[in-house]
Amino acid sequence: MSLPDYKSPGKPSSAAHPPSPVVQLNVGGHLFSTSLSTLRKHPDSKLAEMFSGQPKLHQHFIDRDGSHFAAILDFLRSDWLPTENIQEVCDDSVM
DSSP states (O other): OOOOOOOOTTSOOTTTSOOOOEEEEEETTEEEEEEHHHHTSSTTSHHHHHTSSOOOOSEEEEOSOGGGHHHHHHHHHHOOOOSSSHHHHHHHHOO
C-alpha cells in the first residue's frame, strides 16, 4: 500500500525549485560540504565567480588556510558576521 502524493500547504514543491547540488571543498586540508547556491549567494564574491558554471569535479581544492573557512560558510548561510577571529576570516576571504 502506498501513500497518496501529498503536498503540505505553504511548502513549495521541490519540482519548482530543484535542490542545489552539494559541493565538496577541501580548503587547506579541512573538508567542507555545502550547496552550490550557498557558494553563489553573493554574486560579486570570489566564491560565486569560482563556482559560476556547472561543477565538473566532485571535490574542489582551495589552496588557503581552512581553519576559518567554516565562519565564511556560516556567513554565507546566515548573513551573520562572525564575532570571533574576524581579522583572520577577513584575511582568508581575500582570495
